[in-house]
Amino acid sequence: MKYFIITGTSRGIGESIAEQLVSPDHYLFCISRERNESLVSKNSNITYYEFDLNHIHLIESLMGSIFNSIDVSKAEGIYLINNASMIAPVSFIDTARVDEIMGNINVNLLAPIILTSMFIKHTNGHLIDKRILNISSSSAKNHHPGMSLYSAAKAGLDVFSQCVGLEQNHSKTPVGIVSIWPGMIDTNLQKEARSQDKSTFPSAEIFEVVKDTGMLTTAQETAQQIIEFLFKPNFEHGAVVDIYDYSKLQQHLSI
Ligand SMILES: NC(=O)c1ccc[n+]([C@@H]2O[C@H](COP(=O)([O-])OP(=O)(O)OC[C@H]3O[C@@H](n4cnc5c(N)ncnc54)[C@H](OP(=O)(O)O)[C@@H]3O)[C@@H](O)[C@H]2O)c1
Known part of the structure; x- marks a missing residue:
């Protein structure tokens, strides 16, 4: 079992990844605040945790409970996909509330860091396939006024993944880790960015253009690319990898 x-x-993207991973040989532990009923109702190999990743102090016991139900020594492989994220608050930093600032960094950076730490701890010593994919963003490099927290968290996640990659090179039973930039995808996150007030988030217009010119990929396509990457023999351990299909962008730019 994987x-x-x-x-x-x-x-x-997370929903599509889970849907595409469903198989009799796979067992999924899914985490989000809202339970995905349609996913759970169709599949028995899923345990769903309605969990708020902003509750940083509870992540350790969450991972304890997940690993209590896995016999790691008998597993064929164990994989962690840190995909959950939020862009709010989309605002200049001086107008963001302290609880919003903390929430963003908690969900986008601290939660994946703690989940990674717990994953490595619980799987330590087991010579099985162990991989972590941190879903990051090109926003780590391409910056917009009003998205400082999201960009800073994703840049932090990239650096964290690279450093942990170096650490795992010292392990006898290493965990593979990669930070992925998935591209531009037609999800709620994009909708949230383009529907902001332009007076407080000038880049809202750019996000509108990206949608209107058909540059967005579907969540299903992106999930498929991410899963292919997860099982790749040469996993590019320790790297930050951009999987967006830039030929798509070229096509639109040349029109
Ligand atoms: N869409 C894009 O163009 C794009 C571009 C680059 C990178 N990405 C990255 O791709 C990943 C997936 O994004 P998406 O576009 O699929 O976003 P999305 O549609 O907004 O979905 C975000 C997911 O994160 C979960 N989440 C948010 N806050 C949470 C919290 N406090 N606790 C637990 N779960 C929480 C949400 O579940 P609940 O609300 O139910 O908790 C939801 O399932 C993210 O890491 C994002 O940064 C997306």
């Missing part, structure tokens, strides 16, 4: 711990499975 085991998958996936965050942010109530919608968007």
Whole structure:
């Protein structure tokens, strides 16, 4: 049996990843605040945790409970996909509330860091296939006024993944880790960015253009690319990998 711990499975890319991973040989642990009823109702190999990743102090016991139900020594492989994320608050930093600032960094950076730490701890010493995919964003490099927290968290996640990659090179039973930039995908997150007030988020217009010119990929396509990457023999351990199909962008730019 292969085991998958996936965050942010109530919608968007995370939901598509979970849907595509469903198989009699796979067991999924899905995490989001809202339970994805349609996913659970169709499949028995899923345990769903309605869990708020902003509750940083509870992540350790969440992972304890997940690993209590896995016999790691008998597993064929164990995989963690840190996918959950939020862009709010989309605002200049001086107008963001402290609880909003903390919430963003908690969900986008601290939660994946703690989940990674717990995953490595619980699987330590087991010579099985162990991989972590941190779903990051090109926003780590391409910056917009009003998205400082999201960009800073994703840049942090990239650096964290690279550093943990170096650490795992010292392990006898290493965990593979990669940070992925999935591209531009037609999900709620994009909708939230383009529907902001342009007076407080000038880049809203760019997100509108991206949608209107058909540059967005579907969540299903992106999930398929991410899963292919997860099982790749040469996993590019320790790297930050951009999987967006830039030929798509070229086509639109040349029109
Ligand atoms: N869409 C894009 O163009 C794009 C581009 C680059 C990178 N990405 C990355 O791709 C990943 C998936 O994004 P998406 O576009 O699919 O976003 P999405 O449609 O907004 O979905 C976000 C998921 O994260 C979960 N989540 C948010 N806050 C949470 C919390 N406090 N606790 C637990 N779960 C929480 C949501 O579930 P609940 O609300 O039910 O909790 C939801 O399932 C993210 O890491 C994002 O940064 C997306």
